[in-house]
Amino acid sequence: MARVVGIGKQSFEKIIKENCFYVDKTGFIKEWWDNKDDVTLITRPRRFGKTLNMDMIKCFFSNEYKDRGDLFEGLDIWKDEKYRELQGTYPVIFLSFAEIKQNNYQDTIAKIKKILCSLYQSFMFLKDWDGLTDEEKNNLKRISEDMSDVTAQSALNELSNYLSRYYGKKVIILLDEYDTPMQEAYTNGYWEELVAFTRSLFNSTFKTNPYLERAIMTGITRVSKESIFSDLNNLEVVTTLSSKYTTAFGFTEQEVFNALDEFGLSAQKGEVKAWYDGFMFGKQKDIYNPWSIINFLDKKEYNPYWAESSSNGLINNLVQKGSPYIKMMMETLLKGEIINVPIDEQIVFSELDYSEDAVWSLMLASGYIKVISADALTGDRRKARMYRLALTNFEIQLMFEKMILRWFIPAKNETNEFIKALISGDIESMNEYMNDVTLNTFSSFDSGKHTSEKKAPENFYHGFVLGLMVDQTDNYIIASNRESGFGRYDIMLEPKDKNNTHYPGIIIEFKVINTRKENSLEETVEAALKQIEEKNYDAELINRGVNKENIHHYGFAFKGKEVLIDGR
Structure with a gap:
């Protein structure tokens, strides 16, 4: 008889006691302990069993679970007599930053202090222990939600001290989802402040802590060593590209x-x-x-469960507000094709606004794309390796398609009408509908302070191309920024049925008004159409069997939120 599936259960003890469905990952305990690394950082995508595995380790090593070998009977770890003797023999400090999702620095620090206070409450028996000095007992009382930053930063170090003396054994520290507050700090603009606080906290906890036996941190990303891990030369980093613990998660x-x-x-x-x-x-x-x-x-139904188990907000923002290059690469991925980009496993969140390579590194760490192959390692370790990447699976494909369609919900009807006008050659309707779309949705595509006013329209329309592609892939092969004739067109729609005159070949050129050369949008749009003809962008469509008489040219001219479209 099949076991009961418990959705969302992260308590190892509860899963075992209730005989819920469980895949035995206790071999991870032995693998980690045998490696003898002081501090281990393991990065895996969200919902890959990080929290459950950390709880499993707590149940195995913590002296709170002394004589609870029944939880591990029949599992892989219990086959080894040596490990049976280790069960329940260490003081363990277990905390999680998973719920630290505040939108400002002050509230984030307050949340961290609240977590530390709650942790201390579980060890308050120490205040009555004669082994502590009066000063140390006063230190215990200073752990409160209004404690100073300095007190909070040394709190785990001091707790390690007290517990190691009380039990006569060094402590194991488990920190789950360490990077959740870092991602929120990047998204909400207080990255530098939080880096400074976290660096001191981690240094005190994991580096200058003589009472530490071993520690594990888990997260989604490997935040750059130059930021919060600059002092941790005892850190063993295990990313999705590493050879350790490859079957322990997932x-x-x-x-x-x-x-x-x-x-x-x-x-x-x-x-x-x-x-x-x-x-x-x-x-x-x-x-x-x-x-x-x-x-x-x-x-027993197929749905994108993992892809829809969170908002995917950070990835959504990076793609939606990213450069035309990022959108073009996303087009390639959504077609089921492969991109070739450099990957640096050390994520520097402060670089995401301007580094396109950092975006792919984050997407790989987060599980949205997968490695097909990689260039061989070179002698220059400072250089990022080139990786051939693709979307991970069909579930991720659906996630991105739905994400892109949601960008256009505020103007969905207008967008559908625009597509009809584009295909039929109705210039007047194209102008009417596109200006409506621009006014209704332009602000959500504005790349903000890191993008010039000149680039913002280009970002918007490349975003539009992705939305267009999702709707029209049954009828068209869509490409952008590719060579044809004597130059690079902006957008090309190649009809799949070359004999169906209802679906013409379409070439679109975007131009932002250049006030030094042009006096009006009319002059700008004429320059766009002239470029299509002079560069012979029709060549690729004609070579692929599209009749020259069935190719439409469109020029899009921008000035701020004003759009003028013309065609021939």
Whole structure:
């Protein structure tokens, strides 16, 4: 009989006691302990079992769970006598930053202090222990929600001191989702302030802490060593590209197929693989995201469970407000094709506003794209390696398509009408509808302080191309910024049915008014149309079998939020 699937359960003890569906990951305990690394940072995409694995480690090592070997009976770790003797023998400090999602620095620090206060409450038996000096007992009382930043930064170090003396054994520290506040700090504009606070907190906790046996931090990203980890030369970093712990997080294909057999879903293996396979850790291929698998086992329906389990807000903003280059590369990915870009595993959030490479690194760490292959390592370790990347699986494909369509919800009717006008050659309607779209949605595509006023319209319309592509891929092959004739066109729509005159070939050229050369939008749009003809952009469509008489040229001229379209 198949076990019950408990959705959202992150308590190892509860899962085992209630005999819920569980894939045995206790081998991770042995692998980590045998590696003997002082401080380990493990990055994996969200909902890949990081919190459950951390809770599992707590249950195994914490002296709060002394004589609770029953939780591990029948699991892989319990086969080793040496590890049976280790169970329940260490003081463990376990905390999570997963809920620190405040939109300003002050509230973020207040939340961290609240977490530290709650942690101390579970060890308040120390205040009655004669082993502490009067000053140390006063230090315990100073741990409050209005404590100073300096007190908060040393709180975990001091707690380690007290616990190690009380139990006569150094402590294990587990910090889950360490980078959640860092992502919020980037999104809300207080990155530098939080970096300074966090650097001191981590240095005190993980570097200058003689009472620390070992520690694990988990997160989605590897934040740059030059920011919060600058003092931690004892840090072992394990990213999605590393060879350690490749099967400890996420489900292997065999684990997924065994689960499908258990739940009477053996016939679904091929479809499940298409939807949810594709993740790769180190050289371990065919890793599945656990969240989608357990939801599929429970509901027995195909849905983008993992992709829709959060707002994906950061990625949404980076793509929506990104450069035309980023949007062009997203077009390539959405067509099922491969992009070739440099990857640097050390995410520098402060660079995301202007570094296109940092965006791909974040998307890879977050699980949205996967590695197809990589260039060989060179002697120059300072250079980022070039990686060939693709969308991870069908679930991610659906997520991005829905994300792009949502950008245009405020003007969906206008957009549909514009597409009809574009195909039919109705210039008057194109102008009317496009100006409506611009007024209704332009602000949501404005790239803000890092993008010039001249570039903002270009970003908007390249965003529009992606939305257009999702709607028209049945009828057109859509490309942008590609060579044809003697230059590079902005947008080309190649009809799939070359004999159907209802779907003409379409070439679009965008131009922002140059006030030094042009006096009006009329002159700008004429320059755009002249460029299409002089550069012979028709060449590619004609070579592919489109009749020259069935090719439409359109020029788009911008001045702020004003748009003028003309064609011939």
